[in-house]
Amino acid sequence: MPHGVVVVDGERCKGCGLCIAACPQKVLAFSGALNKSGYDVVHVEMPDACVGCAFCALTCPDIALSVYREKTRT
């Protein structure tokens, strides 16, 4: 499996949770930490599980997520 990395822009995240539901690998979760706007932002809970499919980012209405994938398979 390829390995991916999700980077959350905590100030854009509005804590809607759509990305959490979209992730097939259960990588993301609510962090419990509030951003400046007062939203409970999403964070990467299970980094090793990420395959870089970018479903989370595709689903995010606020373009708060960037997704990277390793160039070569490990």
Place this chain on the structure above:
Amino acid sequence: MGERYLLRGNEVIAEAAIRAGCQCYFAYPITPQGELVEHMARHMPRLGRTFIQAESEVAAISMVYGAAAAGVRTMTSSSSPGISLKQEGISYIAGSNLPAVIVNVVRGGPGLGNIAPSQCDYFQAVKGGGHGDYHMIVLGPSTVPEAGELTMLAFELADRYRTPVMILADGLLGQMMEPVELPESLELSKLPQKPWAATGAKGRDPNIILSFDLSPENLKRMNLELQAKYAEIRKNEVRWEEMDTADADIVVVAYGSIARIAKTVIRMARAEGIRLGLFRPITLWPYPYEPLRDLADRVHTILTVEMSAGQMWEDVRLAVAERAASPFYGEMGGVVPTPNGILSEVKKYAR
């Protein structure tokens, strides 16, 4: 003298718009300006320009908004009930600082009214028929040739001040024919550049065309800028005509078709020894208050004659105040004051 053509006012306005470089024209048919729409339908496509018979006057003025935002010369025309529908768009055009020309060939009102000549849309035109603190330049042609000249001017002023400009005509002027020498066509490539227009943000920051700001402070600033522009227009663009005022005791104030009828009345009155003059506002906004005020100091009576219940009369009285007597004679519903009718009113005030 160039070649003279016998044309209707409606046709001359249309042809002048084409010669002024109007590239997009949108309208919904209504009497008594049908010939204007038809002239554009015949000639615009042939020139590779846009003519659309819109689904409504609301749509037509919105199309004007779009074409004006894109930086081309654009126009719509209608008559009273249709102009009421265009008020939304006119307000937006004013608020967004867009140049556009709107023609109103006024007919009898209110409501459906009739199709006979009237001047009953004066308030709507000069006091703002739409919402918000805005004005538009309002030009009142009196003859068919002048309708053409003022149409050319309307496009020029619209571009210069980025503002809507209205040609306020009436059914009489729209329908009648007179000989005209048509103005030279302007070259499209020499029309004013519009770096503010929404043409695609190539090599520059995006241009955003809008009339709103939710912040009261910002919207106030936008309004102050509009008002500053209106002050400039008031300073530079007041236009009027005087006839036989130098020795006059009585002056008729009239615009548009009525002003030309009044010229005949002057001849008739003077033949009877009454020293009558004419003061004719050409710009109805900005209104020529100051020259009229000066004139009021020199005559005993300023008689306003209109095809309305006395709409321009309010501006006349603002100018005249107590300097002279300021009576009114008007007709409504499409009834046109005749030379004899005006003369007998004038005689009431002759001393």
Place this chain on the structure above:
Amino acid sequence: MPVDTARMTKVFSRPQSLTEAHFTYCPGCHHGLITRIIGQTIDELGIAERTIGIAPVGCAVFAYLWYRCDALQVAHGRASAVATGLKRARPDRIVFSYQGDGDFASIGTAESIHAANRGENITVIFVNNQIYGMTGGEMAPTTLVSQRTTTTPEGRDPATTGYPIRFSELLAQLDAPVYITRQALYDTRRIMDCTKAIKKAFQNQVDGKGYSLVEILSTCPTNWHMSPLQANEHVATTVTKVFPLGDLVNKGA
């Protein structure tokens, strides 16, 4: 945990043709998603420097803030007419109007139908969330039967308020439009389908084909009084029964 992404491939990032401005939409609202897809499309087609966007009245009134493109904000319901004027004045530019259900299918009914009927070479994005979001959750022309809104507090009663208008189906009766489709965004598959549809609707314009409309079944978690996830589920199970997904017109496909 700091992540070293320098040696990795970026597989998802913000479209270049969007500004850095944060969206003003509520959490979970699909408007942001649609904006992102439009931005991505403009990037992929390389048309940012000749695209002009039209922002409506409604929740998307600030749409002009999101794109690095020229843009207009226009009167309620008139976006398709303004787009007509703009496109006719500059036929080589790409013009898209972004309109909600009130704008497109209620106050702008005439303008919407006639722009489509003229076959204007424009791209219309019609966001149907079955409610008036900006003004406080009132009934839209697309509100479902028995759906509660602030102006149908007992639920929409067709006896007095009529039925939800399937506007795309109405437009599909016309001869001129080249592409009319209804899409949704409630899961990743629909998002990818919708992305293709929006790209096609822009590509049609680039190719000079004519009028293209993408209706998108969107959510309004706030005024539906649902969580974003519940709202997605509602679209999937209920809204799509009234507004079936798929292409209604697809000429030269």
Place this chain on the structure above:
Amino acid sequence: MERSVVIAGFGGQGVILAGKILAQAGMSHGLEVTWLPSYGPEMRGGTANCTVILSDQPIGSPIVDEPSAVIALNLPSLDKFEPTVAKKGILLVNRSLIARDVKRKDIVSHAIPINDIAAQVGNLRTVNMVALGAYVKATGVVPLDAVKRAMAAAMRDGGKEKLVEINEKALDAGYAAIP
């Protein structure tokens, strides 16, 4: 010198076109002119009229209280406009359709069977040109040739070139009908 004429009849008699041709002839003859139609529903089947003014001076009012001439092609037109003719003015009456006599004694009136003349010319639709020919003779306001040229141009613009000849005959016949 300012001359005005009201040409009045029912829709279909061609009064609007007759007025246009007269105005065009006047303009070509170097005069100032105005042409003002009645317009709208009136033109569609009801009464129709137009006012033409010809002058060697700039024209003020395009409407006149007392026209220097009136052409009445039917009875309602006579009833409406007879009282308005200026003193010593000219009134042309279509005797074919109007049985009654002119009441005014302070004007010059000519009663001519315009429809009958048009029928003799060979086309009833030339009523307007018969009337115009008679008007030109009665007033001398413009040369008949100028009217013929304006008529021919109007026919050509309307794609009716083949009607030029018969309309010329009608103008001549109307002209000859006035002593």
